[in-house]
Amino acid sequence: MRLVAALILCALAQGSWAQDCRTDTVYLKGDWGQARFSVEIADDVEERAQGLMHRESMPSSAGMLFVYDRPQKLSFWMRNTLIPLDLLFIDATGTIQNIHHSAQPLDETPIRGGSDLTHVLEINGGLAKAMGIVPGTVVRHPTFSNLEADWPC
Template identity: 65%
Template sequence: MILRTAVLFVMLAGSAVAQACREDTVHLRGDWGEARFSVEIADDRSERARGLMHRESMPAAAGMLFIYPQPQSLSFWMRNTLIPLDMLFIDPGGVVQHIHHRAVPLDETPIPGGNGLTHVLEINGGMAEALGITVSSQVRHPSFDPSVAAWSC
């Protein structure tokens, strides 16, 4: 029941707000519908290394967006991360290329996302499946170059 309520909140938040691009907001869309997440940005080495470590909880409609300056092969792990996470690996055009569902807290096993990636969106574990977010979903955020973005600001 709690996850169902959280999913409804995330989906309503996606449709109820103006679709303006903001640094602290990520929009997603696909055949499944639309959603919006309030995000913290990790765009330098220190912020990316810290990520969501040591947090005991995260609001349902929240997440962290990791931004890399150049397309590259990305792999994450869950060292010192206390909550299960879904990891959405995203290409320079803002298209989800891979989803790792329910990463296990504290697990140091590498989680490869693929090649040619510039962004990773971490959200609460189980949220991607509950919303129906799939590979090929589009992501909108001001950090995507509008000349290549599938869904630009």
């Protein structure tokens, strides 16, 4: 049921692309379609360390966007994270480079996203596959500096 609600919300978001970019919203688009997620931002050491730990649920249209100052290798784990998550690893241009699907709650195995990454978007586990989100998908948010010319913030 949550998945159906998320797909409906994302479909409704398709009509709102003309809106100004907001720091609490990310937009995604690719050959599969378009989506919008309300996000919390984790852009300092403390916020990134806390992430989505200890939460028992998250709305299907929500997520957390981790923002880093410079391109780097990124690796995550699920310590103290109670819900399965999809981790979307993104470069400075706003392009998804790698996706880890349905990371298992409480698992401390490193989840390597790759190198030259500046962002990670965490959404509910299973949503990326269900929606068809794949590497190459473009993400729109004010923290990306080199977005494609027809979709800038």
